[in-house]
Each structure stands twice: as structure tokens, then as C-alpha cells.
Amino acid sequence: MSILVLENIHTYYGEIHALRGVSLSVEEGEIVTLIGGNGAGKSTTLNTISGLLQPRRGSIRLYNEDLSNFKAHEIVAKGVVQVPEGRRVFGRLTVAENLEMGAFTRPLRSEIAQSLEQVFTLFPRLKEREGQLAGTLSGGEQQMLAMGRALMAKPKVLLLDEPSMGLAPVLVDSIFDTIRKLHALGTTILLVEQNARMALQVADRGYVLQTGEIILTDKAAALRENESVQKAYLGVL
Amino acid sequence: MKTQPATVFQTSMRFGLIGGGAAVLFSLVGMVEVFGQRTIIGGVVSMGQAFVAIAMLLSAYAAARQLSSVSSSAMLTAGGLTGVTVGALLAALVLLGTSINIRDVFVSASPPLFELLSFGQSPVPGMLLLLVAGMTMGLAAAALLFLSPAMRSTAISVLLAVGVVGLLADLLRIIISQWAYVAPLVEWVFSGKGLSVPGALAIAAVVIGLDVLANRRRNKAHNLAALPATALQKRMRTGALMALLLVLPLLLGTYVSEVLDQVGLYVLMGLGLNVVVGFAGLLDLGYVGFFAIGAYVMGMLTSPELGLASLSWWSALPIAVGVTVLAGMLLGVPVLNMRGDYLAIVTLGFGEIIRLLALSDALRPWTGGSQGIQLIAKPVVGTVVLDDQLKLYYLILAGCLLAGFISSRLRDSRLGRAWMAMREDEDVAQAIGINLVATKLLAFSVGAAFGGLSGAIFAAKLGAIYPNSFGLLISINVLALLIIGGMGSIRGVIVGALVLVGLPELLREFAEFRLLVYGALLVMMMLYRPQGLWPEEARKLEAHGDGDNSNGDQTAAIPA
Numbered sequence A: 001m002s003i004l005v006l007e008n009i010h011t012y013y014g015e016i017h018a019l020r021g022v023s024l025s026v027e028e029g030e031i032v033t034l035i036g037g038n039g040a041g042k043s044t045t046l047n048t049i050s051g052l053l054q055p056r057r058g059s060i061r062l063y064n065e066d067l068s069n070f071k072a073h074e075i076v077a078k079g080v081v082q083v084p085e086g087r088r089v090f091g092r093l094t095v096a097e098n099l100e101m102g103a104f105t106r107p108l109r110s111e112i113a114q115s116l117e118q119v120f121t122l123f124p125r126l127k128e129r130e131g132q133l134a135g136t137l138s139g140g141e142q143q144m145l146a147m148g149r150a151l152m153a154k155p156k157v158l159l160l161d162e163p164s165m166g167l168a169p170v171l172v173d174s175i176f177d178t179i180r181k182l183h184a185l186g187t188t189i190l191l192v193e194q195n196a197r198m199a200l201q202v203a204d205r206g207y208v209l210q211t212g213e214i215i216l217t218d219k220a221a222a223l224r225e226n227e228s229v230q231k232a233y234l235g236v237l
Numbered sequence B: 001m002k003t004q005p006a007t008v009f010q011t012s013m014r015f016g017l018i019g020g021g022a023a024v025l026f027s028l029v030g031m032v033e034v035f036g037q038r039t040i041i042g043g044v045v046s047m048g049q050a051f052v053a054i055a056m057l058l059s060a061y062a063a064a065r066q067l068s069s070v071s072s073s074a075m076l077t078a079g080g081l082t083g084v085t086v087g088a089l090l091a092a093l094v095l096l097g098t099s100i101n102i103r104d105v106f107v108s109a110s111p112p113l114f115e116l117l118s119f120g121q122s123p124v125p126g127m128l129l130l131l132v133a134g135m136t137m138g139l140a141a142a143a144l145l146f147l148s149p150a151m152r153s154t155a156i157s158v159l160l161a162v163g164v165v166g167l168l169a170d171l172l173r174i175i176i177s178q179w180a181y182v183a184p185l186v187e188w189v190f191s192g193k194g195l196s197v198p199g200a201l202a203i204a205a206v207v208i209g210l211d212v213l214a215n216r217r218r219n220k221a222h223n224l225a226a227l228p229a230t231a232l233q234k235r236m237r238t239g240a241l242m243a244l245l246l247v248l249p250l251l252l253g254t255y256v257s258e259v260l261d262q263v264g265l266y267v268l269m270g271l272g273l274n275v276v277v278g279f280a281g282l283l284d285l286g287y288v289g290f291f292a293i294g295a296y297v298m299g300m301l302t303s304p305e306l307g308l309a310s311l312s313w314w315s316a317l318p319i320a321v322g323v324t325v326l327a328g329m330l331l332g333v334p335v336l337n338m339r340g341d342y343l344a345i346v347t348l349g350f351g352e353i354i355r356l357l358a359l360s361d362a363l364r365p366w367t368g369g370s371q372g373i374q375l376i377a378k379p380v381v382g383t384v385v386l387d388d389q390l391k392l393y394y395l396i397l398a399g400c401l402l403a404g405f406i407s408s409r410l411r412d413s414r415l416g417r418a419w420m421a422m423r424e425d426e427d428v429a430q431a432i433g434i435n436l437v438a439t440k441l442l443a444f445s446v447g448a449a450f451g452g453l454s455g456a457i458f459a460a461k462l463g464a465i466y467p468n469s470f471g472l473l474i475s476i477n478v479l480a481l482l483i484i485g486g487m488g489s490i491r492g493v494i495v496g497a498l499v500l501v502g503l504p505e506l507l508r509e510f511a512e513f514r515l516l517v518y519g520a521l522l523v524m525m526m527l528y529r530p531q532g533l534w535p536e537e538a539r540k541l542e543a544h545g546d547g548d549n550s551n552g553d554q555t556a557a558i559p560a
């Protein structure tokens, strides 16, 4: 069953037509990746889903419920949680406080404690650095923290915006390992990446976005074999 | 990553020039001379001299401390040399001032200044004395570094205590003569406008005694593995503090009560702005607007002069606060999408608009225009009219306690966490499900409410208000007291208000130099203690405890 469905979404920045009729769907338990070059509209798509931007046309449905009348914070409470681009952590709060903040929309203390356990199992590094100020973490650790914080909201769909951006190859591997683990736990993920090679390895399906339009969609394995994808995004000549 | 230790000479020159420059500057703007009229110890030290001595001591201390890793002789040399440098700069000023007329440019470069700087001698021996004094002070400051930390803190406490008591001698004299049993001591402890020599010695003895006792207790507590305060102890401490707050104005008399009232009004405003800026991170430069609205609504509703209504103070209070809250929301709506500097500019405008509205002729029937509003009602409790400093003190105290209580509950609530998240990063706050609109408007409303309350009390206290009582300077003062006390810290607000509002009231000569001192104080705070004088506990610990980790991590992050 489709959890999240976008139909013919048009988003503008003033007069700039950034998304030109994007349609996509995410099934329960799937990893779907959205790949594309700089300025293709990947972040715009995620921001439109999470309510930070309003589409001018089209519909977004979560479990068949239209999201267009909900504000950004209400959409989080409904279970669509975004990890913003660029490792945005609360630098002057501790790791533990950051994680606690992630559970802002959840009322039950006991459940929150349980989620915290899960996050710490997934990211043992964060457990070690529980009391450290988040601003003093290394880049990779900050990305882990940003992801952990989003998981604290118990998302039904996790929106990841370029989690590997600016990280050393070892750290990129570890981030994608974590994404695999999340997948194994049954988390539904919409993953935006410029690192198409890695993204297509972990994903079930993929969409290719170019100047605001979906130009191609297929199983991830098939996209990896696709000649134009290889040329444009996988660096194969 | 320490660089080669700078040579003794360079270090001494650097600190000497800084200290000397400061001393010359303070002399030229007139502070030294004005303070020279206050004595600390009668016939021995005036406050102006103390000021110069402080410049010598501080710069020599800093220079010597910088060299503490080199050798003790280097420290002493640097201390002495730094002190002499400060003295030399002042001597040069004396030379310049006594040989040519610089009063056209520096109005304060007057004969009394030079007389004071040269210890009442003629210029040449005076200049020599300055050099000797610099040397002595410098050596003394360096010597302080050789003492054990406990002794050093005792020495500094003694200097501070004698200085403060001497400074406030006038006031303390009046206060103490009201206390039946100790009144006879007055003549012995004080002389002229300062302390007497035996008085100063007695104070030194008392401070040393107290310090020794405190140290002994601390050592004992240390051996008992310093238990955290129990709930009972905490409650007793709160009780004692409350009792002290209640009897304070009775002990200290009318003048100090008046000062405490003003401090209290600023504490109220500080607590309000602390919610907006400290908790929610919304830089509001027009906070005086809320203070003004509270005061004006109170005036309009209670003053028979305008003939609008003549409610009692208490029945007008909820309306005054309510209107202010409404104004807070009205200000909040247009600035919802603004951040940082834009927000600051717009709120700045808001404060000015309120003042100009109060001043405008069109609104004269309601606000009294430039004539303001008189005959504002006083609060009545039972049959007591709160019409003097002392009675109003209790009203203000109650207001501060209420606002402090609300602030601390809000800080620890869900809303408080939302404010904190918003302060740190608005975008992420939204991404974790925080309703930015509601969160911002609530911050403005709570902040406005405290400001309005403060204004309503202010109006009653003076009985009359004028547009010019609500200038930009009030907003700046309130913001500055937050910075001094510690952004986001409730107790910091109290410290900040005492330092920025209380002290200048007690040192009236100071008033002229208020802005200069604010400026210097703020710059120093930013450089040496950006977290404020008394920040919240948790933040302080974390910032402190993580120093090592952070370094390790930043280096680890570089290859990434």
C-alpha cells in the first residue's frame, strides 16, 4: 500500500517554477530515492512534502489523507519527518537534549525512552557522546545525530536530504549502512541524494529528477543499468 | 600550541600601555576627578586615586599572570614594569596638562585633576610619586600571584570590601545610625566622607575572619564528600532569602528602598525581555513599548484628569496587562517571518512609534500629549494606600516573584523547550514539529505582559507619566542588563539589574558616565565572560566540561 503519494505537484519560488508536475509514490517499508543534479528540485520536493513550501497545484496524500491543509508542524505530528540538508543540529544543546527535542510531538514519556534506546543501539557513537554539545561533534556524528533526532519522532516516512553530503568515504559508507539497518527495521524512507551510485544500491526504487520534472522511474537495479543514468549520474563513460 | 613566551619587556609594555591608556582616558573624561570627591579612607585614599591604583593593579596582575609559566623574577619584573608604565603615562599627562593648556579640547583636564594625580604635590615630585606608586602597585599585584589561592582570594576580598564600604560610606552612615545597637560605632568606623583608618582595619579584620571560617567549613564539607543540598536545606535557604527580602527595605531606609524599587521595576522588565530574547531568541529592541503601554493604559483608566475613567489601580491592572499582551501579539504578527537584524530594526521602530503616539497632538485627549498624565491612582491593599517607596517595594517584590515563578515554570515546560529549539534554529524547530507561529506569539505575549505590569506599577509609583520617560534608552538598558547577567538566566536578570540600575543609583556621581561604563562593561563581558555574570547552571557546566572533547573532535573532523 502506498503511504505517500504526490500527484502532479507544482511548486514555485515567486515566479520561479521549481517543480513542474512531480508525481511519485512511496510504499510501506520501501526505500525510494530521488536523484538528480544540483538545482534539479530535490530539496524543493522534500520541503513541499513536509509543508515548508506550499505547492500551487497538485496533491500530496499520506495514507490517503490530503496533507495540503496541514501546517508543517502538524505534518510532523502525522509522521512525515524530514532530516534537513546540511546536518542541522542544535549546536548549543547536548546530544541527549537534541534527541529529546526530536520527540517534541510525542506525548508519552515511556515511549520516548524506548525510542531513545533504539537510537542509541543504531548509533552507539551518540550514546558515548550523550552529554557533549552537538556543535562540537564531527561532521559524521552530526549527521548521525540529525538522523537520530528525526527517528525520535517515530516517523512513518523519513525524508532524508543528502545525508552523505560533505562526508569522507568511510563515513558515507557508515551512513548508508545505517540506512540499510533502518530499512531492515521496516522504516519507510524517501532518500534524496547526489551520490546516485550509493543511493541506487540501498534503494528499492528510484526517480530521476531534472529541472523540476521526473524524467525516469524504475526499480533501483534497473536504473543502475540504465545507460543515460549511468552517463549522467554514475560517472560511467 | 603556545607560541614562544613574549619577552618580559614586550608583555609589560603591552599591558602597561593598555592600563595606562585606560587611566589617562578615564582622567580626561573626568571620571577620576569626579570620583576624587569621594573618599574611601578619610585622608588616605580617595576614590579617584583608587581608580588609578586599580588600573595599575589590574594591568600588572594580567602581565605577571601571563608570565607565570616563565619564572618568578620575570613575573615581579613584569609587574613592576607594567605599573611604572601606567604611572609614566599618567605622569606624561600631568606634564602635558601643567605645561600647556589642553582644556580647550579636554574640558576635564582641570587643575584639580592634576593636583589629584600628583598627590597634592607640585608637578615634578608628583610625577615621581606616580612612578613610585606604579612600581609599588605593580610589585604588589605580581606578589598576589605568589600567594596560595585561598590567601589571594582573601586579599582580594579585603580590598573589595574596604573599597565598597568606603565608597558607600555616606549612605551606610545614614543607614547604620538608624540601627539602635550599632549606631555608636558610626563615629568610630567612618570619618569625613569615607572610612576612618581604624574602620578600614576593622573591616579588613572582619573579612579575613569570615574568610578563614568559610575556608574551614569548606574543607570540612570536602572531607564529607560534599553532599548535595537536601530538600530541607534548600527550603530553609529559600525561606531565609524571602525573610531577608521582606526586611531589607526596613533595615536600609527610604533612599535605598527607592533604589530597590527601581531595580525591581527593571527586574520585571528584564524577566519579560528575557523570555523574548533569552528564551525564544527574538531580538526585540523596542521593549520599552510594552512598558509604556502598561503605564499609559493605567494612566488613562485611573486618572480623573483626563476624564476617561477613574477605575481603581487594581481594577485597571488586568486591563493594562491585557492591552499590553494584545500589543505584543500585534507586534508579533508582522514580524513572524523576520529574523535577526530585520527583527531588531522593526521592533526598534515599534518602541519609537509608541512613544511618538503618546506624544502626538492628535491623541492628546487620551494620552495627554507632551503634558502626559497626572493624578494616576495608587494601589490600595485593604485600607493601606501604597504611596511611598517602602510600601510599593512590597508590591514590586510580589510582581517580581510572580514573574520569576512564571518564567521558571515556562522555561522547564514544553513551551520552554519549543522556545529553546526556535532560538537555536528556526528551520529545524519547524522540522521537529514546533508551531513557530504560536511559539513566537506566546513569547511576545509573555514578555509584553511582564513589561506591562512593570509599566502599570511605574505609573502608580510616580503618579504622573510623560512620553519622554519611555525612550529608547530603557530598551537598551534592559537588554544590557540581560547581557550582563546572562542571557536566558532568571537569576542573571537580578544580578544584571543590581549592577546596571542599582549601582549607578548608589553612586550618583557615576550617573554622567553611565553610558561610558555600560559600553566598557559590555565590551569586557563579550571578551571575557560572554555567558554573563550568573548564567544558568546547566549551560555553564556543559560549556566547561566539554572543552577537551571539542578540541579532540575538531581535529578528528578535519580529514573528513
Ligand SMILES: Nc1ncnc2c1ncn2[C@@H]1O[C@H](COP(=O)(O)OP(=O)(O)OP(=O)(O)O)[C@@H](O)[C@H]1O
Pocket (backbone or CB within 6 Å): A013, A016, A018, A036, A037, A038, A039, A040, A041, A042, A043, A044, A045, A194
Ligand atoms: N528560496 C529559494 N528562492 C528562490 N529559488 C530557489 C529557492 N530555493 C531553491 N530555489 C531554486 O529552485 C531550484 C531547485 O532547488 P533545490 O534546492 O530544490 O535543488 P536541489 O535539487 O536540492 O539541489 P542540490 O542538490 O544542490 O541541493 C533551483 O533552481 C534553485 O535555484
Ligand SMILES: [Mg+2]
Pocket (backbone or CB within 6 Å): A042, A043, A044, A085
Ligand atoms: Mg538540495
